[in-house]
Amino acid sequence: MSDDRARLTTTVNGTRYERDVEARMLLADFIRHDLGLTGTHVGCEHGVCGACTILVDGVPVRSCLMFAAQANGCALTTVEGLAPAPDRLHPLQEAFRDAHGLQCGFCTPGILMTMKAFLAENANPSEAEIREALSGNLCRCTGYQHIVDAVKLAAERTR
Amino acid sequence: MKPARFRYVAAESIEHALAAKAEQGDDAKFLAGGQSLVPAMNFRLAQPATLIDLNPLRDLDYVRTGAGGALRIGALTRHRTIERDALVATHAPLLHEAAPHVAHPQIRNRGTLCGNLAHADPASEFPAAVLALGGRLRARSRRGERWIDARDFFRGVFTTALAPDELLAEVELPALAARTGTCFLEVARRRGDYALVGVAATVTLGADGKVATARVALCNAGAMPVVVAASDLDAAAEEVRRTIDPPENVHATAAFRRHLAGVLTRRALQTAAERAGR
Numbered sequence: 212m213s214d215d216r217a218r219l220t221t222t223v224n225g226t227r228y229e230r231d232v233e234a235r236m237l238l239a240d241f242i243r244h245d246l247g248l249t250g251t252h253v254g255c256e257h258g259v260c261g262a263c264t265i266l267v268d269g270v271p272v273r274s275c276l277m278f279a280a281q282a283n284g285c286a287l288t289t290v291e292g293l294a295p296a297p298d299r300l301h302p303l304q305e306a307f308r309d310a311h312g313l314q315c316g317f318c319t320p321g322i323l324m325t326m327k328a329f330l331a332e333n334a335n336p337s338e339a340e341i342r343e344a345l346s347g348n349l350c351r352c353t354g355y356q357h358i359v360d361a362v363k364l365a366a367e368r369t370r
Numbered sequence: 371m372k373p374a375r376f377r378y379v380a381a382e383s384i385e386h387a388l389a390a391k392a393e394q395g396d397d398a399k400f401l402a403g404g405q406s407l408v409p410a411m412n413f414r415l416a417q418p419a420t421l422i423d424l425n426p427l428r429d430l431d432y433v434r435t436g437a438g439g440a441l442r443i444g445a446l447t448r449h450r451t452i453e454r455d456a457l458v459a460t461h462a463p464l465l466h467e468a469a470p471h472v473a474h475p476q477i478r479n480r481g482t483l484c485g486n487l488a489h490a491d492p493a494s495e496f497p498a499a500v501l502a503l504g505g506r507l508r509a510r511s512r513r514g515e516r517w518i519d520a521r522d523f524f525r526g527v528f529t530t531a532l533a534p535d536e537l538l539a540e541v542e543l544p545a546l547a548a549r550t551g552t553c554f555l556e557v558a559r560r561r562g563d564y565a566l567v568g569v570a571a572t573v574t575l576g577a578d579g580k581v582a583t584a585r586v587a588l589c590n591a592g593a594m595p596v597v598v599a600a601s602d603l604d605a606a607a608e609e610v611r612r613t614i615d616p617p618e619n620v621h622a623t624a625a626f627r628r629h630l631a632g633v634l635t636r637r638a639l640q641t642a643a644e645r646a647g648r
Contacts, residue, residue: 214377234378234421237412256372257409261476270479276408277480280378281401281425325476346561347474 217280223248224292232279239263241279242289250290250320254349261348264321265289271328290320293327303327303365312361314352322348326362334370338363373411377420381427384510388537390422392512395534400424402446402485405477430539433457439545445538449478449486462543464503464552464570468495471554474562487523488538490530493564493590497524499554500541501587501595502570508540515539524594549575551645553638556589557630559621565590566622567631571638573603575646584642586635591616591627598635603643607636 220229223246232241242251242265254260256275263274266288293301303323306312313319322345329336329344336344341362342355350358379398381387391398398420399407410416424430430446433455441461443452452458453469465483472478472486472495486496487507497520500507505520509532523531532538546552556568568589576582584606585599591614598613600606616627 215375217378217380233375235373235375235411237372237408257412258405258477261474264476271476272480273405273476275412276404276477278378278404278408278421280380281404281423283380329475343561344475347476 217278217283219280219283221282221284222286224288230279234278234280236279237275238265238277238279238282239274241282242274242287245279248289248291252317252320254317259349260318260321261325262318262321264324264348266324266328269328269331271325288324288327290323293323301327302369303330303361306365306368307358307361310361310364311357312353313358318348318350318352322350322358326365330362330366330369334366336362336366372414373408374414374417376411376418379420379422381422381424384427384430384537384539385512387422387424387427388510388512388535390420391537392535394420398422400485400488400537403448403481404485405473405481406485406489406491424537435461436542441543441545443483443541443543445482445484445540447483449473449481449483450475452483453478461545462503464554464572465496465499465543467552467554468499468568468570471495471556471558471562471565471568483541484538487541488530488532490524490526490528490594492524492527492592492594495554495556495565495568495570495589498568498570498587498589498595500543501597502552502572502585503543503546505541505543507538508542509533509536510539511535511537517542521597527593546572547574549577549646551575551642551647553641553645555634555638555641557634567591567616567627567634569631569634569638571635571642573639573642573646575643579647581643584639586610586638588614588631588635591631603636603639606639607632610635 217234242248252262254262258273258276265274399418401421401423430444432444436442459466501520507518553571556565558565571586574583588596598609611632616624618624
């Protein structure tokens with residue numbers, strides 16, 4: 212293997228992948244282009260917008276600020292891994308639909324992944340805590356109010 | 371795929387990482403949290419030939435107490451740990467109070483304290499906090515190790531005292547003196563943005579309950595974190611207004627930042643003095 216490449220073994224949504232990648236391949240691009248999981252969106256590509264947020268070993272991170280090679284040995288969860296079955300939605304996804312928590316939907320995958328980890332840590336959050344937890348995800352459509360409502364609804368339903 | 375090509379080295383041990391850096395010098399960069407380095411690479415502002423990834427070295431992720439109650443924080447300790455760790459909250463409450471102001475939760479899950487300090491962004495909160503606490507920094511290289519006082523570490527915008535073969539391996543913060551209180555305050559346009567100005571303050575009271583020493587370190591007040599010491603709170607605020615050279619841009623004028631720095635200095639010192647008296 213030439214030295215600007217790296218060997219990578221990672222688990223994404225429960226499926227194990229082994230790949231040979233360019234060292235400079237961003238994790239977000241690896242997920243979208245190599246694995247075809249295009250639910251993870253790429254917005255700013257410098258860590259500001261939060262659209263590419265995924266879970267790395269359960270922790271929300273910007274996948275545009277990690278290299279694919281760094282995910283070696285990690286378990287990743289993307290938005291495709293949220294729903295329990297192809298014909299069912301995750302409670303967060305249901306709440307976003309019911310409370311109109313999205314318009315164009317571009318930012319939604321990153322928000323869902325951020326909120327999944329947030330609600331796992333804090334099952335009964337205040338509105339201020341929800342807004343703080345959402346601070347790293349930009350939405351240009353909704354003004355955030357319906358997103359906050361959706362997170363509250365999801366928290367209520369899953370408590 | 372935005373960054374330029376580079377060679378990726380996953381560190382197998384700290385010795386392996388230091389040997390790789392010694393061989394490559396400035397052509398190689400250590401990769402810790404990557405939350406400043408990777409954006410710079412995505413913009414191709416940074417094009418290192420080699421990245422030495424420290425993340426496999428899990429034993430560099432620690433918070434522990436050492437001699438005399440000093441707090442020691444390792445090269446891979448993340449901002450999220452600084453924000454949540456009980457030892458940090460009790461031994462370095464100033465650092466703990468500054469942490470939520472650093473970017474957003476997702477960034478804090480990856481970013482590291484040592485990486486932040488080595489990056490030496492004058493707008494960042496942690497260099498000011500470490501300066502206000504009188505911390506010192508352990509630099510390691512294949513040649514050995516040395517301790518650098520925080521006052522001597524920051525040399526300018528994105529510039530530190532680290533040599534091309536050195537790794538910032540650890541931060542040590544001395545135990546707070548008796549009757550000492552601290553406070554971190556900043557004003558930012560939006561939550562998680564860089565501060566227009568931020569102030570890290572420490573105050574120690576004398577046996578008579580009056581202020582004996584007051585120290586502030588400011589972020590985004592010049593090319594480096596600015597440190598001002600005084601024995602009087604109003605004098606400290608006046609000295610801050612007089613000496614800082616803050617940036618001027620679309621977010622705020624230099625005059626507004628200077629005014630803000632004075633107000634925040636006075637408030638932070640007052641709060642630190644009240645906490646010292648408890």
